[in-house]
């Protein structure tokens with residue numbers, strides 16, 4: 503008997519948090535309840551989500567940058583439907599799947615330098631794992647250098663390159679021989695590379711944490727150093743790629759920057775099927791698969807599946823058909839101008855970091871005495887709290903999903919689909935304006951909600967501290 507998915511969804515509507523809490527992750531549900539993200543979603547389309555009451559939301563979280571072409575895109579669905587309806591076999595295992603070959607060819611056409619070879623996997627972190635292994639095999643070295651505040655995934659190898667101690671805590675020791683340097687600090691980079699044991703320098707051209715746009719000068723100088731000391735450059739485009747930055751890849755904003763390995767995932771899947779890719783040069787790839795008995799020495803069972811490959815091919819088509827690189831730049835600029843116009847009017851609002859549709863809104867210490875006291879008070883409780891004071895009312899009062907851009911950074915990040923309407927931009931800008939007006943009234947109702955959450959966070963923190971000290 504076929505199962506009735508809609509029936510399961512109907513039956514669990516409104517109860518999903520309870521069931522999830524019982525059988526999956528109760529700590530996560532606690533966080534979601536605290537910040538008001540405990541909604542029951544019933545529908546998603548384009549840049550919108552609907553909850554069970556029929557309320558429409560603007561999804562600028564986009565599953566951390568997966569939905570560059572929006573949800574339920576007809577072109578992606580059509581390609582997937584064709585695969586489902588076809589009797590063409592996937593995952594034969596001992597095979598050279600044609601859709602994978604074509605997607606690899608299409609990807610290498612769009613990447614800078616002479617990258618001509620692709621390894622496919624199922625997630626961002628796996629794409630990074632492959633890149634680390636490829637760099638080690640190709641250079642015969644084992645060390646790597648990453649940047650502070652970096653995020654490259656959470657499997658053990660990728661976690662070794664994480665620039666945030668809180669992610670690594672409890673799982674160490676990880677891979678040995680990983681070193682962090684500050685973005686911009688070329689002396690520190692050279693000091694480490696000059697030891698001659700570094701296989702790879704791994705970076706996000708725009709760091710997801712804080713939307714930190716690395717400068718052209720820094721990355722070109724880092725490339726010179728990597729060439730000088732024979733270290734491979736691994737460019738993590740998992741969040742910034744697929745048109746997010748207004749170029750196909752964010753590294754393409756920098757003329758002459760030619761990474762040796764580029765990792766893609768998230769939006770590459772078109773939003774339905776997990777997919778990751780590690781794109782490199784033939785000689786690097788061949789250093790891994792260097793003999794017949796090592797022909798699949800790095801592989802994964804579910805790599806190169808027909809659904810994932812069709813999703814990837816159709817996602818590339820949508821980028822072209824809808825002219826999404828240009829739209830990403832135009833719409834991103836609309837956001838930037840709108841936010842910049844507000845900066846002089848709101849003391850907490852400090853500026854905007856934007857490239858295409860990767861956008862960080864910066865907050866900081868105000869000038870007036872009463873607001874300064876409010877700022878000091880929330881930051882004393884929790885350094886994440888102020889940004890939550892923006893995220894929570896954007897959701898509660900204006901039905902917009904956004905996120906805090908990492909631990910202890912007063913930055914709210916938005917990653918809207920690249921094909922949103924101008925009216926969606928206006929929806930967001932009007933909402934941000936309203937949230938700012940309310941937060942600049944201290945004391946006031948916006949601060950009361952914040953203090954309630956802050957006290958709760960404080961209790962959790964105290965409990966954690968006491969459990970780590972006993």
Ligand SMILES: Cc1ncc(COP(=O)(O)O)c(C=O)c1O
Pocket residue numbers: 566625626627628630653654655656706710738739740741742767768
């Ligand atoms: C820049 C970057 N690299 C790697 C990853 C890891 O990707 P995944 O969650 O698919 O493993 C992420 C995920 O957020 C990311 O933003």
